[in-house]
Amino acid sequence: MYLLYDLIWLFCCLLLVPWYLLRRHCGGKNRQGLRERLGWYARGRLAPLENRPVLWLHAVSVGETRAAISLIRALKKAFPEYALVLSNVTETGHAIAREIAEIDLCLFFPFDISLAVRRVLRQLRPAMVVIVETEIWPNLVRCAHRASIPLVLVNGRISDRSFPRYHKIRSLLRPVLNRFAFLCMQTRQDRERILALGASPERVEVSGNLKFDMSCDGIGNRSSQEMRAVYKLPADALVWVAGSTHPGEEEQILETFEKIQRQNTGVCLVLAPRHPGRCPEVGQLMTSRGLGWTARTDLDRRKTPLQTGEVLLVDTVGELLNLYAAGDVVFVGGSLVPVGGHNVLEAALLKKPVLFGPHMENFREIAHLLVEAGGGRMVQAEDLGDAMSALLADRQLRQSMGEAGFRFLRQHAGATQRTVEVMRRLLRS
Known part of the structure; x- marks a missing residue:
């Protein structure tokens, strides 16, 4: 299954990489970080992480990044010795991430190809990987599990639209979900749905919605x-x-x-x-x-x-x-x-x-x-x-x-x- 998944990703990259290069050549601002998406980092890019344990958080886009801000600030207070890395898939999410002062390093999320993911894990050496909302990347989950790096899903939710699709492939999802160390879901319904897809009950908890803990970032007391x-x-x-x-x-x-x-x-x-x-x-x-x-x-x-x-x-x-x-x-x-x-x-x-x-x-x-x-x-x-x-x-x-x-x-x-x-x-x- 994973070999087929990698082959599909490699085929997609044959289309994606030229497209990224073309957009960059034409002056487009919407396709950046191609090297990082392949798991390659410029010299000195990872310097903020030297000699520090790392927590790697992943938030796909703008909404997930904003939802994670309260958690990021709490983690900085709870674990000041850790360097916080935040990755995003989209450029808009990356732009928001760069404004969060508590983040030590903002990166683009790698393509979910086993070679790229293993390369990133070797370089970041995270003590934990934290995925915001329901971003289930099979190779990331498998490679982190093999490296004994705990994965946590936070602010997890499964929408009405996603649940029927996930349910059709639950036999494939079950082993992926059970490689998570813990799944923190937003509501009881989200917990019931993730259990129906094969997650282990002892690893699932209703923790609530991080968006309720938002703050007026950058506004302060301005009228x-x-x-x-x-x-x-x-x-x-x-x-x-x-x-x-x-x-x-x-x-x-x-x-x-x-x-x-x-x-x-x-x-x-x-x-x-x-x-x-x-x-x-x-x-x-x-x-x-x-x-x-x-x-x-x-x-x-x-x-x-x-x-x-x-x-x-x-x-x-x-x-x-x-x-x-x-x-x-x-x-x-x-x-x-x-x-x-x-x-x-x-x-x-x-x-x-x-x-x-x-x-x-x-x-x-x-x-x-x-x-x-x-x-x-x-x-x-x-x-x-x-x-x-x-x-x-x-x-x-x-x-x-x-x-x-x-x-x-x-x-x-x-x-x-x-x-x-x-x-x-x-x-x-």
Whole structure:
């Protein structure tokens, strides 16, 4: 099985490597770190790890990296003698990782080819490998197990979409899962699902969701008005922030924004597509509708603040929390279309009322509990305008929803400490 898996990866590399080289040659910024993905590091690249034990954490992209921040900070306090390495698959995740002060070294995750993985393990010599959420790489698991390096899955979850697919190959997954030293799952349902796939019950624990332990990174005590000044948003306007949007949602959001504009002329929209590479097409969509807009990367060249009725199009990564802080109401995307939703807790952390659509399969329990606590509302596409208008018109309602969401967030905190305790036990043993 592993030989076949390696052969498939090698075939993929015949396509991937030329593609990476071509993108780099053409000046693209989206395909970096090819050498690291093959397990080769430049001279001196691993210098921060010399003469120190290593904890290797892996978070595939932006969401997983942000979720891991509270754990990373706790690990730095609990194990100050260890060097912390964080790897990512995506360039956007890597960009976020480089901003985390507690990380000693940021790397790109190697292709899951046994030769590359063994090379990386020999060079890093980690005391433990920690995988954030459900990133199951068979060769990494097998090679680490053979080298007697404990693997821990943290913040584990198995979505509605993934579970049927995993279940079909559970006979192949069972030996992989049982090479993990421990699996820390978010909810009881996630635990039941991982057990159904063949994990050993004594190695599975419900530790909670690390995202409940988020902090206002980089915002501190800065007020909404201060954040608006950073993004040249009008101080006296109402600001609607639509974050992590997907194709098919921007049209509905812009149509709703235009309707709101006809009712209330003092509103601005901040539109942040999930994938910034889509911003040119979103910009064309706004131009075709006659909407004035400015890209985030063009703000420095703009001498005057945005006007009410204009749109700030966010073509950068890593700024969503700051933008939520500047807003009055937040809509979280990936939820009006069948994507599965995105993290609604970031808005709750900043005491903002949050709206989202019906497709929250990836965050079903969190979304349900947030609505139950009074901090959020689920809306259908046709109801988005009425719900948004009601919130924009009622400051007291916005404040009460924001406070309720924040209380809910803090009531469910604690996953970080439970996860650290699991790792402490394993390192001692």
